[in-house]
Structure formats: C-alpha cells, structure tokens
Amino acid sequence: MSTxxxxxxxxxxxxxxxxxxxxGLVFSTMxxxxxxxxxNITWQLLSEAPRNNxxxxxxxxxxxxxxxxVLVMSxxxxxxxTITAIYLNEYTRAGAVMPRVIxxxxxxxxxxxxxxxxxxxxxxxxxxxxVGLDKTFGNTEAIWAxxxxxxxxxxxxxxxxxxxxxxxxxxxxxxxxxxxxxxxALGATRWQTIxxxxxxxxxxxILTGSILAIGRSAGEVAPILFTGVVYSLPQLxxxxxxxxMHLGYHLFVLSTQSPDVDKTLPLQYATTLVLxxxxxxxxxxATFIRSRIRSKQFR
Amino acid sequence: MSKKITETKIExxxxxxxxxAKQALHRISIDLFEREVTAFIGPSGCGKSTFLRSIxxxxxxxxxxxxxxxxxxxxxxxxxxxxxxVELRKRVGMVFQKSTPFPKSIYDNVAxxxxxxxxxxxxxxxxxxEESLINAALFDEVKDRLDSxxxxxxxxxxxxxxxxxxxxxxxxxxLMDEPCSALDPISTxxxxxxxxxxxxxxxxxxxTHNMQQAARVSEYxxxxxxxxxxxxxxxxxIFTNPSKKETEDYVTGRFG
Amino acid sequence: xxxxxTPSPAQKHSFVRKTNNIGERIIExxxxxxxxxxxxxxxxxxxxxxxxxLPLLMGAFSQPRTAQSSVESSLSDxxxxxxxxxxxDVILSEHQAPEEFAxxxxxxDVSVPATILAEKVNxxxxxxxxxxxxxxxxxxxxxxxxxxxxxxxxPLVIGTAKTTFVAIFIGAPxxxxxxLYAAFFAPRRLREVIKPMVEILAGFPSxxxxxxxxxxxxxxxxxxxxxxxxxxxxxGGIGLAIAVIPIVFTITEDTLSAVPKSLLEASLxxxxxxxxxxxxxxxxxxxxxxxxxxxxxxxxxxGETMIALMATGNAAMVSTSIGDPVRTFSxxxxxxxxxxxxxxxxxxxxxxxxxxxxxxxxxxxxxxELFVKERLAKKLQGG
Numbered sequence: 001m002s003t004x005x006x007x008x009x010x011x012x013x014x015x016x017x018x019x020x021x022x023x024g025l026v027f028s029t030m031x032x033x034x035x036x037x038x039x040n041i042t043w044q045l046l047s048e049a050p051r052n053n054x055x056x057x058x059x060x061x062x063x064x065x066x067x068x069x070v071l072v073m074s075x076x077x078x079x080x081x082t083i084t085a086i087y088l089n090e091y092t093r094a095g096a097v098m099p100r101v102i103x104x105x106x107x108x109x110x111x112x113x114x115x116x117x118x119x120x121x122x123x124x125x126x127x128x129x130x131v132g133l134d135k136t137f138g139n140t141e142a143i144w145a146x147x148x149x150x151x152x153x154x155x156x157x158x159x160x161x162x163x164x165x166x167x168x169x170x171x172x173x174x175x176x177x178x179x180x181x182x183x184x185a186l187g188a189t190r191w192q193t194i195x196x197x198x199x200x201x202x203x204x205x206i207l208t209g210s211i212l213a214i215g216r217s218a219g220e221v222a223p224i225l226f227t228g229v230v231y232s233l234p235q236l237x238x239x240x241x242x243x244x245m246h247l248g249y250h251l252f253v254l255s256t257q258s259p260d261v262d263k264t265l266p267l268q269y270a271t272t273l274v275l276x277x278x279x280x281x282x283x284x285x286a287t288f289i290r291s292r293i294r295s296k297q298f299r
Numbered sequence: 300m301s302k303k304i305t306e307t308k309i310e311x312x313x314x315x316x317x318x319x320a321k322q323a324l325h326r327i328s329i330d331l332f333e334r335e336v337t338a339f340i341g342p343s344g345c346g347k348s349t350f351l352r353s354i355x356x357x358x359x360x361x362x363x364x365x366x367x368x369x370x371x372x373x374x375x376x377x378x379x380x381x382x383x384x385v386e387l388r389k390r391v392g393m394v395f396q397k398s399t400p401f402p403k404s405i406y407d408n409v410a411x412x413x414x415x416x417x418x419x420x421x422x423x424x425x426x427x428x429e430e431s432l433i434n435a436a437l438f439d440e441v442k443d444r445l446d447s448x449x450x451x452x453x454x455x456x457x458x459x460x461x462x463x464x465x466x467x468x469x470x471x472x473x474l475m476d477e478p479c480s481a482l483d484p485i486s487t488x489x490x491x492x493x494x495x496x497x498x499x500x501x502x503x504x505x506x507t508h509n510m511q512q513a514a515r516v517s518e519y520x521x522x523x524x525x526x527x528x529x530x531x532x533x534x535x536x537i538f539t540n541p542s543k544k545e546t547e548d549y550v551t552g553r554f555g
Numbered sequence: 556x557x558x559x560x561t562p563s564p565a566q567k568h569s570f571v572r573k574t575n576n577i578g579e580r581i582i583e584x585x586x587x588x589x590x591x592x593x594x595x596x597x598x599x600x601x602x603x604x605x606x607x608x609l610p611l612l613m614g615a616f617s618q619p620r621t622a623q624s625s626v627e628s629s630l631s632d633x634x635x636x637x638x639x640x641x642x643x644d645v646i647l648s649e650h651q652a653p654e655e656f657a658x659x660x661x662x663x664d665v666s667v668p669a670t671i672l673a674e675k676v677n678x679x680x681x682x683x684x685x686x687x688x689x690x691x692x693x694x695x696x697x698x699x700x701x702x703x704x705x706x707x708x709x710p711l712v713i714g715t716a717k718t719t720f721v722a723i724f725i726g727a728p729x730x731x732x733x734x735l736y737a738a739f740f741a742p743r744r745l746r747e748v749i750k751p752m753v754e755i756l757a758g759f760p761s762x763x764x765x766x767x768x769x770x771x772x773x774x775x776x777x778x779x780x781x782x783x784x785x786x787x788x789x790x791g792g793i794g795l796a797i798a799v800i801p802i803v804f805t806i807t808e809d810t811l812s813a814v815p816k817s818l819l820e821a822s823l824x825x826x827x828x829x830x831x832x833x834x835x836x837x838x839x840x841x842x843x844x845x846x847x848x849x850x851x852x853x854x855x856x857x858g859e860t861m862i863a864l865m866a867t868g869n870a871a872m873v874s875t876s877i878g879d880p881v882r883t884f885s886x887x888x889x890x891x892x893x894x895x896x897x898x899x900x901x902x903x904x905x906x907x908x909x910x911x912x913x914x915x916x917x918x919x920x921x922x923x924e925l926f927v928k929e930r931l932a933k934k935l936q937g938g
Contacts, residue, residue: 018732087590113858187389219760
C-alpha cells in the first residue's frame, strides 16, 4: 500500500514537474527577452536603417520587409486555403476518395520540413517559374529568375496552406447544418448557400484561423533563406521582384554571422522582441476577435 | 360541409427510398390533393419524414440516398433528369422541425428567397416581405423591428418567420416537418391557426407526432409504419374508424 | 387573404426547365480545381526538389565521370526550364542555339545562351571535380568546398540522429506528462492557463529559440556538464525539444480528451485512484494518439533548421558523444545553399539531402495517418 502511494506521488509529481518545467521555460524566455529587449527599443531602432555592416542603426527595413512578406503571403495563401476548405467541407462527402486524398496531402504538407519548402521555392518558383517568366517577357537580365519577395511569399504561403485549410474547415464546421438546409430548401444553389449563408456566418472563424496561421509563419526563416531574404539592403524593396530584409533572418545574421556578436547584442534583443511582438500581436488579435464575436454569434 | 373539387397535386407511384443498403420507404403510392392539409403520422423512424423530404428532393443531400419509382408534382416527374432541383425547391417550400432563421435581420430572412430569384427592387421586396409576414401572421408582432436580428425572436415567432420565409418565394406546396414539436402550446396554437389559413393558398403536407394536431389541422391523414404506407384516408376516418389494425393501435395510443 | 395565387400551367411547371446556371458550374469547377492544390503541391515539391538533385544521383551511381559526361549532365542541369526531357543529345545539338530568347517556356529550342552555358560548365568543372561516387556520398567526411570535395553524409546522419534523439528524449516525456497533468491532475483554473502557455511556446519562431539556446542554454550546460564545446548536440537537442513539446502536448491532450469520459469514471468507480486511472487506463487507451504525437515530434525535430543551425555548433564530425558539435541535414542545407553555385554538384547534393528529408517526413506522416490514426479510431469507437 505504501509503495503504491509512493508510486502515486511520483506519478503525479512527474507530471507536475513537467508542467513547471514548461512554465519555467516560457516565463524565463519571455522574461529575458522583455527585460533585455525593452530598454533597447527606441524610435531610432524602429525607424532607421542599419549602418556600419548591421552593427549600428535600426531595423526598419527588416520590419518593413517582414510586414510586406506577411501581407503578400496572406494574399496568396488565405484565399487558396479557404477555397480548399470550402471544397472539403461543402462539396465533398466524408467517406469519398478525393477528400481523403486531399486530407492526406494536407497533413503531409504540414509535416514537410520548412527547409524543404525553401528548396522547393528555389527549385520551382525561382528556377522554374522565374526563368519561365523571364523567357516569356524576353527579359535579357534576370528579373524574376532570382530570389524575390514574391517567391519568398509564395513559398511561405505554401508552408502556411495546410494550417489555413485546417482552421478554415474548423470554422465552416461551426455553421449549423440546419442553416444550409434552410437555404437549400428555399431554392438556393449550393454556391448561393455558401456565399450568402455559410461564409458570412464563419467569417470570424476564417479570419482568426488565418491570422493564427499567418502568425505562425511570420517568424519562419528557413523557407525564405534562398527565396528572397538578404541580410542587408541599400534601399527598401520597391516591388515584389525585389529582395528584402526580414526580422528573423536579421536576428540570425546578427547572432551568428556578425563580425562582432557581442557589440550587437542589444540590437539582437531588440530585434527578437520586435519579432515576438509581431507574431504575438497577430496571435492575440486572433484570440481577441474570436472571443469578442463568439459571445454574440448564434444567440 | 361544402364539397369542393379536389385535384391531385402530388402523386407518388411505387416510390422507394434507400439509405445505403437500408430501405427506408417501401413502394409508396399516394395522391395528395391540392389546397388541402395532409398529415403524415406514425412512430419515429417510420419513413414519414423521409417521404416528406423526397417531395422537394432534400434527400439528395444525403450522400447514400437512392430513390426508385416516381413522384409527380402537377403531373411532372420530379425525379426525371430534366428537372432542376433548385427550381423545384422554389416551388416546394419547407419548414423544419428546428426553426432555422438565418443570423440576419427579420427583413433579410424573408427577403432571402426573393433575392435569390433576382428581385432587387426595394419597393417590390418591401411588398413581398410585408405580404409574407402577414401571411405568416407575424407582421403585427415584428413590423417595428424588421431590421433587428431574427435570433432575438421567440421560438414560435422564429418558426412563423421560417414559414414567412418559405412563402416569400411563392411556392405552391408547403412541407412542414414537425413544425410545432419544439414549441409551447400557445405558439403551437398560433401555428396551427396559421396552417388552416395557409391552406387556402397552398397545398400543405405536415409531419407530426401529435395526433390531436393531425386531427385539428388536416383534411387527410396518412399513417406510416416501418417504411410502409399503412393507411391513407380522410382524417376523420383514420381517427374514428380506421380500416387497419395497426392504425387503430397507433391512434388509440397502444404503441408508438 | 385576397391574394389567391392561381399558378398558370407554365408557372406550375417552371421547375422542369433546367436552368443552365453557367456561373454556378464555373464556380464549382474552380473550387474543385483549387481544392486539389494541396495534392498538386506535394507532387510539385517532390518533383522540383528531386529534379535539382537528379543530376547528382545519375552521376553518383556510375563510375567517376569523364569530362564529356560531366559536361553533359551539367548542361542538362542548367536547363531547368525543361523538366520533362532529359536528353543530353538534344541539348548538345542546341548548343549553337541563337542568342535570343524564344517566347515559349517549354520549347526545347530555348536554351541559355551558349556563352552562359560555357561559363556554367567552367565553374562546374572547377567546383565539383569527378568525385561524386556512391562511396563518396556514404563517406565519413563532409567537405563540400575544397579542391577535392567530399560529400560524405555519414556525419550529417549521425548529427541529425543525435539531436533528434536528445530532442525526443527530453521533449516527448515533458509534453506527454504535461498533457496528462492538464487533463487529469490540474485544477480547472490551472488548466485554462496551461494551454495558452503551451500556445505561447508554440508561437516562438524557431530562430528565437535558436537565439535563446545560443545565448543561454549553451553556456549554462557547459558550466553544468563541463562540455568541451559550448554549442553541441545536446544544446541543439534541447532547442529542438522546445519546438517539439508543444506538438507532443497538443496532440496528446487532444487524444486524451477524445477518450470517453466513461472509461475514467468506470476506472474510478472500481476503486482506482486518479493517477492509476490516468496512467493505467486513459494513457494506454490513448496510446496510438500519443505514439502519433511522438512521431510528429520526431518529424519536427528532424526537419527543424534554424534551431539546429544556431545551437548545434555546426561541425560535421563523426563522434558518439552528445557533447560534441554536430551538423544536421537541414542545417547543412540552410548554411550552405546560400553560397553554392547553382547547378554544381554541391548544389545537387544539398537538394539530395532535401529529398531525404522529404522522404522521411512523408513516411512519418504516412505511418501516422494510415496506421496510427486508423488504429486510434478503431480503439475509441470499437469495431
């Protein structure tokens, strides 16, 4: 009996320790970055370009580049993900072959390492589509056949796609089936039902799901390594065919490739905090919208 | 009782419905008459709802459903390949057991169908909405708050709103799938009153668990049991002098 | 009700007229096509990663190449615009192609101008030499940039295995135990805190985790265990564990909550304690799901780039100690692809590593999807 109790204490204790360890991890990382990063966030940092081989100045181009990247990625990825989810949830039956194949592909896609997406972006977008575009337009020098904001965004959109699909499908499932039937019984077509009943009633879910997915990939560096990011730019990107700077990559370069890592430590902390703020703002925004709307939807 | 000439509106001929391998309806043959209320009664799972849903082909939405035999509306076989389901459903309105107002304003709920038909003129829409709400005996209660959400209405009001929504597309048939089962007695009385009013314009088929209700609102009653149509006759006859033993057992409450 | 509608016969039968709703059909078709994009994407990824790796594979399994064959394969390399034809002869015959770009993408006539080709061939010959044999690839030395490049992937295999092992060894138990705690032992209030906390952890970009390991974990562990190197397999493994924990936690937690509550109640009713029910009844019932969680965790640790790049020390060495620096597959790609000459042997072998990563992740996922999840569904729903 007493050994059994001992094991019990140990069992519960182990689980408790695990939670404490995770909590410690979360708080120590967040705490460190807040304490060390916050004092270094200045207007100068947020508004100026890096100087002197990235060791001085600000990180504005990286903020700008990251934002642009996230925007273009969302424009490319969210509609496609939403339409796929609509197809899966509204046009197919659960047991049919096609949706099962697609679901398998979506899950597989979610498990493909991000660096492989990077290789894919380089091989497909830059080397295949880019070269093709340049040929088509008769460009004598490479305009598209080189890493660019567009290709990085497209690569990141591909990476984000499975997450968007899954969360949008979740949102669509929350629309009661009776509502679809009600609409169909009135003589609405399938698409009219989707457009006028299903989508308006799942906008919030689609929005929050997409924002969460985007937030996850906003900080991803591996997929953009060879598809468009650079560590230093003379000027801001002037179009989707330009290269760009990125907060995550900037942090990577500063902390590992910089000639004097210690000198730029304040800059690194600040960059980390800005990056975290970007991703967590997106997360919190999504959570906030969700909680706000959930309370007033469906009575 | 003034005898009026009854015309066949809906005619089923050896209609069978299968869900996968399971047969839900066995060779149903029945004639339902124009501008009459016909009630379908029977224990749960007897196929009465299945038959109702095959009249506007809502069963098409069930992936494994299969239909054999014929079902004619105004002499047209609605399972013929030339029939457009969407157009059919505009002619055959349906009210569900669970009231299903869309989370939109009362006005937009009623205007939903007409808008599908391409009516965008505001005065025309206003007219249709008002008329439909009057027909559904709801207008007086909601005329001051047409723009407020339909989700704020009471259960009975929601169900009448669904009726208004259904009549707004000007169907000739109204199918009602246990429209009062979720309502309190007062709301039920209102809806029943409404059904009697509506039968002047529409052919109404109502599925109900409540035998008093069938007796109160319907002219004809069909008794379904285990996927078979056991008996179909004047309501009065079904309830007072049924010709089949099962029917008698059911209406007298011996089972079901 | 004065408005008595008497439908005219035409109106009566209007539903017979099949409205050829073209718009509806176009939309439906579009939705269906776009719906398949995920499947297409999988194939494209495999195709295009494989395509860049292919020249190497073709050469790798033959004898050391002659100068001629080297030229051929590098030529075909360069012509990335033409995926379906792999015929060196055709390409060679196009060698004198006019120096203008034709409009069509797929036209085999379109080739990179001869001058560029020549350039590529030159750089290619300098860069790779003729050493890409199977023996070379299976060798123990990874020295891609040298006059005698060596592409032995064994150190990378060992490095990846070591970090993945450490990550799972630490991350999986933590994730599973925390999920158990959240599901069975935590007071309600606390449970509401644990989940968002793990979500925060999941929200950390991997580059931030890498940075954290680089700055703190490395030194801390060096002081603790006296490692010779500040950044090593163990540090990298811990970084990867941080990335693995949220995955394992989330999936385990989902599965545990999918196990019918009645099972827990039945166990408790038989006099089992809370912890006995959790560990001996609920956890085994959810086992396939927990297994799936661990598999997906392995996939994540295996393929993670930035953490591995920043925290493992990045030395491709063959050693059994977890205190030595290592270099993983993905970190190698991440670190070297930037400086590589497009189309060179080094470039191809990096893509080859990508193919391996893809195959492993695909297999892990297929096992989870087809084997584990099926089994879980059966277990929980009977049958």
